[in-house]
Every structure is written in structure tokens, then in C-alpha cells.
Amino acid sequence: MSFSQLGLSSPVQKALKHRGFTQPTPIQKEVIPLVLAKHDIIVRAETGSGKSASFILPILELWLKQVGEGKAKIKVLVLTPTRELTIQIADAFSTFGVFLDRKPKVLSIIGGESIGNQLYDIQQGCDILVATSGRLLDIVTKKQMNLSHLDFFVLDEADRMLDLGFSEELDLILKELPLKRQNLLFSATYPPKMQLIASKITKDPLHISSSGKEVAVQSILQRAILVNRENRGPLLRYLLGSEKWEQALVFMANRRSADNIAQKFKKYGFLADSLHGDLLQEERIFTLERFRAKKINILFATDIAARGLDIDGISCVVNFDLPRSPLDYIHRIGRTGRAGRDGVAVSFIGHEDKEHFSLIEKRSGVKLEREQIAGFELSGETPIKEQGKEPIKGKGKSKKDKARELAAKASVN
Structure with a gap:
């Protein structure tokens, strides 16, 4: 049609x-x-x-x-x-x-x-x-x-x-x-x-x-790479060179992490910048326009970039840090593979992420093979979680989520 x-x-x-x-x-x-x-x-x-x-x-x-x-x-x-x-x-x-x-x-x-x-x-x-x-x-x-x-x-x-x-x-x-x-x-x-x-x-x-899962998965190659947290930055630099990704959108857990790693990558000679909610609106618009114009090749962002942004030509989305919500995983990877183009979505998985990524896979309807990249292999043992300690991300509601629900209920009443 x-x-x-x-x-x-x-x-x-x-x-x-x-x-x-x-x-x-x-x-x-x-x-x-x-x-x-x-x-x-x-x-x-x-x-x-x-x-x-x-x-x-x-x-x-x-x-x-x-x-x-x-x-x-x-x-x-x-x-x-x-x-x-x-x-x-x-x-x-x-x-x-x-x-x-x-x-x-x-x-x-x-x-x-x-x-x-x-x-x-x-x-x-x-x-x-x-x-x-x-x-x-x-x-x-x-x-x-x-x-x-x-x-x-x-x-x-x-x-x-x-x-x-x-x-x-x-x-x-x-x-x-x-x-x-x-x-x-x-x-x-x-x-x-x-x-x-x-x-x-x-x-x-x-x-x-x-169903957006079919839309997202259809044209996107999803990869899960096992790597220790301290080796994620070096692994990303290696992949940017070996995979020849022209533009990469890299999701970070918070604003400070996005700023810090963007500065590090600039020192290594990459055209990199950060995007998050602490920036002035003029700075956010300027950064996005530079990314669209390919004056920036690597954009380190919080989940402010996970929904709604339509930027043509993003070669790869990297989950440097996993999203808290499995639904946000679909939103994130949907930034690549748009308008019928192919795309790649890479998630870095450490020992502390294994259970959470399994939950993301289950909720997203996918099952990915775990990769290891020579020179960046995951080492050490999975720590034994003590009974009653912090739950797996995504299984419970955060304090912020609970506060928002209470505010919404109060506004309805």
C-alpha cells in the first residue's frame, strides 16, 4: 500500500x-x-x-x-x-x-x-x-x-x-x-x-x-556483551573502531556519568558530547542539532533521549548502563533501525546485571546469546546476594515511582 x-x-x-x-x-x-x-x-x-x-x-x-x-x-x-x-x-x-x-x-x-x-x-x-x-x-x-x-x-x-x-x-x-x-x-x-x-x-x-516489539526487533541486531564495569569504556572505544559505527547513542545511568565519560572520550579524540536534563534548553537543542548534522559521532545520554527523538542514521545504540525498566529497553533500542534501516543495539552485561538483563529479555520477548570480546572478557565470580538485600531492578517500584503514583491519586481525588 x-x-x-x-x-x-x-x-x-x-x-x-x-x-x-x-x-x-x-x-x-x-x-x-x-x-x-x-x-x-x-x-x-x-x-x-x-x-x-x-x-x-x-x-x-x-x-x-x-x-x-x-x-x-x-x-x-x-x-x-x-x-x-x-x-x-x-x-x-x-x-x-x-x-x-x-x-x-x-x-x-x-x-x-x-x-x-x-x-x-x-x-x-x-x-x-x-x-x-x-x-x-x-x-x-x-x-x-x-x-x-x-x-x-x-x-x-x-x-x-x-x-x-x-x-x-x-x-x-x-x-x-x-x-x-x-x-x-x-x-x-x-x-x-x-x-x-x-x-x-x-x-x-x-x-x-x-506491538512495538516487532517494529523494534525487526530491523535491529541485538547483542549482549559480557564485560566488567571497569572495562566498559575501553571496550566501547574498541568497538567504535572495529565495528565502524558512524553514529552511536550511548545510554548512561545518570547525568554525572554522561558528562564524565563524554569528557574522557573527547580526550581520546572522539567527537563526543552529553545530553541530559540538567542542560539549559538552548544547550540541549544545540547538542541534538550537532548530533543530527554528524558534528558529534557519539552522544552519551540519559533516558531523556529514549523516547520521541527521531534522528536519522543512528548506527548503534549502546546500553552502557542497563535501563531500570524493561519497557525502556524497547524505547532505547528503537532509536536505531528507523525508517526501514538496519541498526544495532548493544548491551554491556556485568556480574551485577545478569539477573536484570534476563528480566529485560523475558519482558521484551527476546533471548540473546552472551558474547565475550577477546581482551575484554568478563572475569571474577558473580557475587552471592544475601537474603533480603536489594531486589532486581525492574521488579519493584522505586521511591520516585511510588511518590508519583501517590501524587496522581491525590490529584484524582
């Missing part, structure tokens, strides 16, 4: 061709016709499935048919959990709308930037607003934004928003929206709290589910 068979117009098809997209993904085949038919939908789709384009393309089609003359009014509102995803989706609306007879005015509204400038841009008129919920709420409370003309409300990465205590913010935002609108919800998972959120937004949606 081609994009033309999905009911997309020539200008949108031209933009797709210009970006190198030739065939729709399975989720796009299902979602695009339903959005064009003006259904409310709830889509469960993993990273790498092409879900962003599945709502951006048909919304552009419908927007063009409904847009009136005069000053632009906000017709589309998209909420996302992160600043990076907000900017990326806003850019995608502009990119896919570049050949339309009337190009949409698209704004991204995020924290870390001047709220005064954002208010000014909104008041000058915009058609499509993409925002993080916190900053949108800041602007809504100032009563200087009109959302009464809204036709489309999109909630992207909705399950991630639940983690951030989103329910109360959503209630306040929904009060500003017209009751008559088309609602589109996208989520990688669908926990019970997600059902509560969905019931607030839409009453009779169509449900679509696409």
Missing part, C-alpha cells in the same frame, strides 16, 4: 517523497484513514512505529479543508511530555506542510524559554500549537490564549505524562477546550490510569494496537 492509497493529497505526498518516505508503516495504514474519517482514536504504539506521522499527515489534510481566512486561530493542540519531542513534532508539521497551498503557522511552547515571547507569538496568530503541559498551563492561566476554535486535540506519549503527574494539569487544560473536537491519544502502554485519562478526553473512541 502506498501513501496515495491512504487518501493523502499530492502536496502531502510530495513532502513525504522529499523526506524519503515511500511506504506507510503498519500503524500509519490503520490510523490515517480513521483520522481522515474524523474518528476519535486511542492508539497503543511503540517508539519507531511511525505514530507521529500517522496523526500529523491526516490533520494537515483536514486542517487545510477547514481553515478560514483572516488571522490564524489555534485549530490543533498537541501535548507531549518533553521539550525535545515538542520541538520535533512542531518541526514535522512544518516539514510535511511545506508544499500545501496555505502553509500552517506552527508554534512550539516549552519551558526553559521566555514566556513573554511565547505569548507574543501566540497573539500574532497560529494554526497548530505543540506544547508541554506545564508551560501550556502557565499560559492558559494568564487568560491570553483562545482555544475555543480548536478542532483537534492530540495527546502523544500519554503514558509518559502519567509518570509526570499529569492528571491535574489535564483537568485544567480541558476546561479551556471546546467540547466538540476530534481527540487522538497515543501511548506506548495502556495501564489502568491511562483509561481514566482517556475517559476524561473522549467517550467513544476506536482502539488500535500495534
